[in-house]
Amino acid sequence: MKKLMIKAVLVLGTLAMLSGCSTKKEAAPSDTTKDAKTTEAGKTAETDKTTEVAKATKGEDTFTVGFDQDFPPMGFKADNGEYTGFDLDLAKEVASRLGKKFVAQPIAWDAKDMELSSGNIDCIWNGFTMTGREDSYTWTKPYMKNSQVFVVGKDSGIKSLTDLTGKVVEVQADSSAEKALKEDDALLKTLKTLQTTPDYNTAFMDLEMGAVDAVAMDVIVAAYQIEQRKSDFVILEESLSAEEYGVGFKKGNDALRDQVQEQLEAMAADGTCKKISEQWFGKDVTTVGK
Incomplete structure (x- = not known):
């Protein structure tokens, strides 16, 4: 019986030692793992580089x-x-x-x-x-050649630039029309207000509703808008400025x-x-x- 107990103790001890060695070995990263990480990093860098080239292309x-x-x-x-x-x-x-x-x-x-x-x-x-x-x-x-002009209502009574005195004029923000008006100090001072809008569709709606008296804009676009809208608008003969596209x-x-x-x-x-x-x-x- 003692011999059997001693053998059992020896076996259990050996198993414990083996278990301890195995746990310690698994905790330490192997050279193979390091190599795999290095390879993966290389692949990632290569993928990033390929993506950049693809974007450029x-x-x-x-x-x-x-x-x-x-x-x-x-x-x-x-x-x-x-x-x-x-x-x-x-x-x-x-x-x-x-x-x-x-x-x-x-x-x-x-x-x-x-x-x-x-x-x-x-x-x-x-x-x-x-x-x-x-x-x-x-x-x-x-x-292409172009000019900046004024669009007004047909029955507005505005026939020339002098008739714009005391009137509200609208332009697109950061447009050539806005720049030309701000550079024409004499004309600008005669206006009641010079206001801006994000786009000319809004400007034409404002003109239709009577919220503004005139819209300053590109003649080629003004003519197209008037034709498409079939509205009672006219373009003044006097232009604000001549330019090119x-x-x-x-x-x-x-x-x-x-x-x-x-x-x-x-x-x-x-x-x-x-x-x-x-x-x-x-x-x-x-x-x-x-």
Whole structure:
């Protein structure tokens, strides 16, 4: 019996020792585990690098155009929910010829500089006035002429700029019309109020309701709005300023600007610019190569 008890004690002791050794060994990381972690870290770094390359490649294969979606006929949201417009059709054709995917990116007009500098868009192409902004962007050559005008009610009694004395005039925030009015100190002082609105759809509704007396804006857009709305609005013969439209890129982005300019000139030469213009305006209003 003693011998059996001694053997039992010896067996239990041995098992305890083995158990203790096993627990200690499992607690310490093996070289194989370290190697696996190192390999995994390497794979993660490689994946991150691949993702960055993929993002860069994707950026190079797209042409993202910033535009105001409430600025017909240059760029706007149609009734079917699609983005369309004269400028967007030109931009889409340029993107196709460059072998890039066209992306129409609506932006708040007063945030356009932030959108461009952050890289969210490649350019601003939306009835974008070059005049007064020549040194702020890298531009294509002008592709269209424009002027800033006043739209008033047909029976408002306003026939000339002098009739705007004591009147409320509305403009889009950060627009060329706002800039032109603020630079014309003599005219600005005669107005009762110069107020801003986010977009011209709101401006026309304000004009229809009598909340404002006149809207200052681009003549090409004013004519289109009047035709589409079938409203009793007229454009004053006296204009506020003459200007030109261009495609604006981030300052220093000459490479992309040159690519776009080359395609615009090719489109003018083969009649594509004329064709797109006639679809929107019934005539060729472009000035590329002329």
